[in-house]
Amino acid sequence: MTVLTGHKTMARILKILSERKKENQKGASAVEFAIIALVFITLIFAIIEFGLMVYNKQIITNSAREGARYGIVFRPEGQRIPITDTTNPDTGQFTKGINTVVLNYCENLLISFGSSEPEININSACEFSEDYLIVEVSYDYDFLFIPMTTQLSSIARMRCE
16 A cells, blocks of 8 residues: 655545535536526516506506596586585586596506406595695505505696686
8 A cells, every 4th residue: 555645645635525526516506596596586576566566556646647637627618516516417427527537547558467446536626716626546456476465546636727
């Protein structure tokens, strides 16, 4: 038996250790890929989910604005109509028109994964020129990948002129 000395011994030890390391590392790249891919795919889905939610929030905001604009511009012959006056037949037509505009806007543009419709609340009157017409729209947004619901809402406020 010969005893190796110096750098030859060290080289042989390093060679044996590197061969053992290679044998132990055969599945490491697959495990690393699985971990990184899981994080990456989760991040991609989160970006998609957040983008859809922001888009729907923008649609809800615009639908409230369109409903308020309709209520200001298309009042019957420029009359001042109190929303709270249920005896006036024009009041029902007035609020129905605002509801129709908001629902049509949402129906055409919302990206929905549930079956909920926007909820519309008209809570002001146009009796005088300094009054405001306020249209509130709220919508229960169902997430695509997460079993969760959040409420998106918007308020549009326009001065009656």
